[in-house]
Amino acid sequence: MKTAQKRRLLRAVLILFSLWPLVQMGLVARYGISPWKLAGWGMYSTPRIMPGVGILVRKNDGDAPAPLRAISQRVRNEAEDFGNRRLWLGTLARPDKLARAVLAEAPYREVTVLVLQPVLDVGTGMVRTEETRYEYPARGVAR
16 A cells, blocks of 8 residues: 555544544434443443333223233343343334233233433433333334
8 A cells, every 4th residue: 555545544534533423422412322332432421320111001992001010021121121222222222122022911902111211411410311102002013
């Protein structure tokens, strides 16, 4: 490789190295991906706190959603797996597999997966909780 080619390659690598943090910051801001992932430089800028995962079920059309009482080991494992994925991937991680596991165990009309995600509020410097609900009817996909 010639010296001029090496210089161009070095410049390209340095430019990419310099721009990557901006790309990673955009992914963090848009999708809630953990700043600890994707070789970002902001890993120590926010605490790493596991999200809370709740499961609500509705047995009949007129019923209000109620917490799932009896949780099998399979559902427990799926919830833990989803919580780990959610911690690192933010909103890119969806609880579809968890909802399917719950629906496979009993004839519920609907499953709601509730995600309570602690986030650092940049305005106040305090940790607050963001709530996201995913609703899964017995037949169909998330709404």
